[in-house]
Amino acid sequence: MPAFAIDGRDFVINGKKQQIISGAIHYFRIVPEYWKDRLLKLKACGFNTVETYFAWNIHEPKPGQFNFSGIADVVRFIEIAAEVGLHVIARPSPYICAEWEFGGLPAWLLAEDGMKLRCHYQPFLDRVDAYYDVLMPLLVPLLHTNGGPIIAMQVENEYGSYGNDKAYLAYLRDGLIKRGIDVLLFTSDGPEDHMLQGGSLPGTLATANFGSNPENAFAKLSEYEPDGPLMCMEYWNGWFDHWGEEHHVRGYDDVADVLDRILKSGASVNFYMFQGGTNFGFYNGANFFTSYEPTVTSYDYNALLSESGDITDKYLAIRDVIAKHADIPEGILPEPIAKKGYGAIQLTQQASLFSQLEAISKPVKSAYPQTMEKLGQDYGFVLYTTRVSGPRPLSKVTVQEVRDRALVYFGGSYQGVIERNKHDLTIEIAEGDIAVETPAEGAALSLLVENMGRINYGWKMHDPKGITEGVRIERQFLYDWTMHPLPLDDLSGIVYSELEANAPAQQEPTFYKGSFHVDEPADTFLNMSGWTKGVVFVNGFNLGRYWEIGPQVTLYVPAPLLLEGENEIVIFELHGMKTPQVTLQDQPDLG
Template sequence: MITNFVFLSLLSYACVVLNAAFGPRTFSIDYSHDCFLKDGMPFQYISGSVHYFRIPRVYWKDRLLKMYMSGLNAVQVYVPWNFHETEQGVYNFAGDRDLEHFLYLANETGLFVILRPGPYICAEWEMGGLPAWLLQKPSIMVRTADPDYLQAVNDWLAVLLPKVKPWLYSNGGNILSVQVENEYGSYFACDYNYMRHLRALFRYFLGDDTVLFTTDGNTNREMTCGTLQGLYATIDFGTDTNASVAFDRQRRFEPRGPLVNSEFYTGWLDHWGEKHAHVDTEKVSSMLGEMLSMGANVNMYMFEGGTNFGYWNGADCDTRYRSVVTSYDYNAPLSEAGDPTDKLLAIREVIKKFRDVPLGPMPPAMPKFAYGFVTMKKVSPTNLLYLSCFQYYGYMLYRTKLPRMVPDPTPLISPLNGIHDRAYISINGVYQGFLERDTQLVMNVTGQEGDQMDILVENMGRVNFGSKINDFKARLNYSHLQILYTQASGLVSNLILGRDVLTDWQIYSLDIDGTIASGWPHSEVAQHHPGTISKSSDGPTFYMGTLEARGFAWDTFLKLKGWTKGQVWINGVNLGRYWPQRGPQQTLYVPGPLLSSSQPNNITVLELEGAPVDTRILFLDRPQLDSITKRS
C-alpha cells in the first residue's frame, strides 16, 4: 500500500518532470534572432482579423473554424468600448457581446489571439469605438491626456483588462500579444503623455511579461507619433506598397525583432455613393507569399468583415462627411455572410507553402434561401414613438412653428453646416425635402405663419478616424432637459428661414428601436402618443409586413428595389440602413438565426424619403453590394 506521503512525493515528482518537459508557457520577443519566441522556440503567426461584434454569436464558431482550416494559426480582434459600455458605468458582456466566450471558442478551435482592446480602435466603427457619452463634456479632448478622458479610460480598462488577463498565453489562455491604442500616429495630438499613461495601465493589469505593441501606418510621421519605448512597434500596409520598403521603415523604429504587418489589407471599406471596393486576389496572395518568405508575421485585415448592424457604422470626414455602408464585406476572403471565396482558397494555397494546413474539407457556406416577395403596408402615422432622455444613436425630432407667412419658396438654410447628419423636413405633416451635412445646406419651403415644422434628423454614424472624431450630433443651447436629448442626432447650429433664425424648438429623442422591440407596429404592445412624423407616403413613414420562412430559417438577403433610404427591423432586430438610390450596397444581410421557421417574421421599414408605388420587398439568396445608381 502506498502511503499518502509516498503518493504526494510521486505526484510532486511527476509535476517536476512535466514542467521540465513542457516548461512554463511563455511568449516573448527575441531581439537577437529577430523573431517571436513561444515557449522558447521561434514562432511566426499567420493571422486574420474578425470582429465578433459584426457577426451573430451563433456563427462565431463557424467563422473561426473556417479561418483555422485556411491555415491560420491566430486571429486578431478588436474590442469596441462603446459596444460594451453604451451608457456610462453600465457594462454588457452578454450574448453577442460575450468577449470571453469568443476567446474560448478561438482557443477551442486552435487559434491564438492578437488582441486590440483600444481604447480607440477605428475599425470603421461608430466613433472609432469610443462611447458617445464622452461628448457630454463638450470640451473633452479624446485620445489625449485630458483628465476627463483619462478617468473614463481608467474606469473602462479596470473592467476590461482583468477579464482579459486569464486569457493571456502565459496564464494558460491563447492571447499572445496586446495592442495599446490603435494607429495613434494618424491622430493629430501626438500626445506621448497619453501613450505613457496607457502603457502604465496595461502593464499594471497585464503584467510586465506581456508583449505589448503598437500599429501605425507606413509613414515616418505616423511611426514617430504612434510608437513609444516599451511598446513593440509594428506597421500596416496593403498591396499598393513595396513590402521591403515598408519593413525598412519598421526597422528604423525597431532595429531588431520580428517583422510584423499588423494590417495587411485584403480589401477595403465602402462609403455610400462610392464604388464597391475590390482588391485583386492575385496581388493579395502574391504579397502574402512574399512577406511570409521574409519571415514576417502577417495579419490579414479583414479575413471576414461582417455587418454594421443597427447604427454601428462609422464615417470619415476628411474633405467631407462620408458614412460607411451597412455591409462590412470588405472584399475579404470570407464574405459578409461567412462564405469562402476564391480569395480564401488562393490564400490557403500560399499558406500551404509555409506551414501544414489542417487536413479535411473547408466548412461550406451557410445555406441561403430566396424567400421571395413580401408586401409592405403603410402604418397609420398617428403614433409618436416612445421618447427617451438618454439616447446616443438613431433619430431625433425637432419641432417649431413658422415665425411668419412664407407664401413663396423661401430658403431654409443650415449656414454653419449644422445638420448632423441628414434632416427630413415636413410642414404640417407634408414632406418638403431634406438637408444633408456637407452636401445640401439649403432647400426651399412654403407655409403659413404658425404652421408646424418637423425636422427628423438622422445620425448616420460618428466619425471614426482623424481629427474630427469629437463628432457632436447636436449642440443647441436650450434648457438642461433638452441638452439631455442632444446626443443622438440633430442640429449643431441654428437654422435660418429667409431672414429669421428659427427658435422655440421642441426636441424629442425617439426610441424607435425600443418601440419596435416591444412589438409595435405588429401588436398593440406599444403605447400611443399624439403626434405625427408624416401624413403622406413621402417623407419619414413606417411600413410593416410579415415573412413566412416555410419550415426552415436560412440566411437571406433583403432588397428594397425602388425604395429610397431608411432602416429595417426583423423581429425587433435592427438590420441597419438601406440606401439603394445612392449605393453601392443594394441588399441587407439577414442572418438565418434572426428568423423563425414556425412563426410569422415581423418586418418593419422606416422609409425616410419616399416608398415606391409597389411596396413589395424581395428576399434573395445572394447579395448585391456593387451597384451605384444615382446621387440623391
C-alpha cells in the same frame, strides 16, 4: 523561457520560433452562433492566430452600464478561438477605427462639455480607466502567461495618424500593466515617419499597417523598430464601401503576391480582414477628408470570407500561399452554411412616424436645439420642431450645422433635404407653381435629423449628432424648440393600420410591417430594390440601413435571427417606395 517571447527578430512560442499568420475577425460584426464557423475556416486556411478589436461602445452603452453578453461576449469568442487551436491578438485600444461608429468610442463621451479625445485629458482617461477596470479582469485569465490564447495586446490604434501625445500612450500602456496584462504590448501605425514618430512608444513593439509595397514598409518600420520582430499588423487585402460609391474589389493575385513576399521576408502578418461581417444596427462609421462619407451596412471588405462567411477565390489563393510557408490542417473545414430565398414579402400594415411620436418618444423642450448626445441619445433620429412667425417672404433655411441629414417640413408639407455636405435650403411655400408668402399666422418648421454614423478616423472625430448649434431663417436664429428623440430601439408602442394593396405609397416617414413564414431557417438576403432610404428590423433586430444610391442593394439576414414559423419585418422608410413589397433571396447584391 516564457511561453511567448521575443528573440531578436523572431517571435518564440513554447521555445520554438513562430511566424505569426493572423486574420482579423470582429466578434461584434458576426452573430455569436457563427463564431466557431468563422474561426474554423481561419484555422483551415493555415492561420495560427486570430486578431480582434474590442468595441468599447457595445461593451459600455451607457456610463457604468456594461454588456458582455450575446454579440458582446468577447470572452466566449476568445475561448472558442482557444478551443479550435488559435492564438489571439487583442486590440482594446480603446479607439479602434475599424469603420465602426465613432471608432468604437461611446457616443456619451460627447455629452460632456469640453471632452478631449485620445490625449492626456484626465476626464477622458477616467472614462477609459473605468472601462478597463471592468474589461481587463475578464481578459487576465485568458492571457498566454496564464495558459490562455492571448499572446499580445495593443496599446492604441494608429495613434500617429491622429496625435503625438506620448504621455497619453504611456498612461494607457502603464494602465494595462497595472491591471495584470503581462503579454507583449504593441502599437500599430502606417509606415510613414510622422505616423511612427507620433504613435510608437519606447519599450513597446512597433508594428506597421499597409496594403502593398511590403519591402518599403518594413524598411521604414525598421528605422523605428531596429531590434524586434517585423510585423504587418494590418495587411489591407480589400477595402470598405461608402454610400454612393462602387463596391470595392481587390483581385486575389495581387493580394497573394504581397502575402508571399511578406512571409518570404520572415515577417509576421495579420490579414485585415479575414472576414469583415456586417455593421448591424446604427454601428456603421464614416470618414471625412474633403466631405462627410458614411460607410454602408455591409462590411464585406472583399475579404477572404464573404459577409455571410462563404469561402471565396481569394481564400483559396491565400491558402495556397500559406501552404508554401506553413502546415495546413486537414479535415476541419466546416460545411457551407445553407442559403435560401423565401420569396416576396408583402407589407400589410403602416404607421406614419408623425402619428406615432407620443408612442415611441418623450418630447424635450428647450430654447435652443440640443444635440443627440445632450438628449441622452446615441443613435437614430431626432425630430426638431419650432414655429416660424409670419408673414414672411420666400426665405432660406440654414442649419448650423446638420449632423448628418435632415428632412425639412414647413406648414406640414415636405420641402426637401438638408445634408451635411450642403446646408442651405430655400423654402418655397407653393400652391401649384406659385410661390406664396408665409401666412400671417405663421407655420411649424420641423427637421427630422438622421445620425448616419459618427466619424471613425482623423481630425474630425469629435462628431456630435443632430443640430449642433442652431437653425436660421435667413439671418435670424429660431428658438423655442420641441425635440423628439427617436433611437428606434423600442417600436412595440406603434399602432398600425391596414395597408390596402392598391393604396398610394406614403411620401412621409412611415413604418411598414409585414410577416413571412419560414419552414427551416437559413441565411438569406433582403432585396430593398424599389425602396428609397431607411432601416429594417427583422423580429426586432436592427439589420441596418438601406439607401437607393447604393452600392449595397441587399441586407444580410443570418439564419439565427429567423424563427421557425412566422417572422416579423418592420421597415422604417423615410421617403417612399414603389410598392410595399420586398424579397428574400439566396444571394447578396453588393452593387
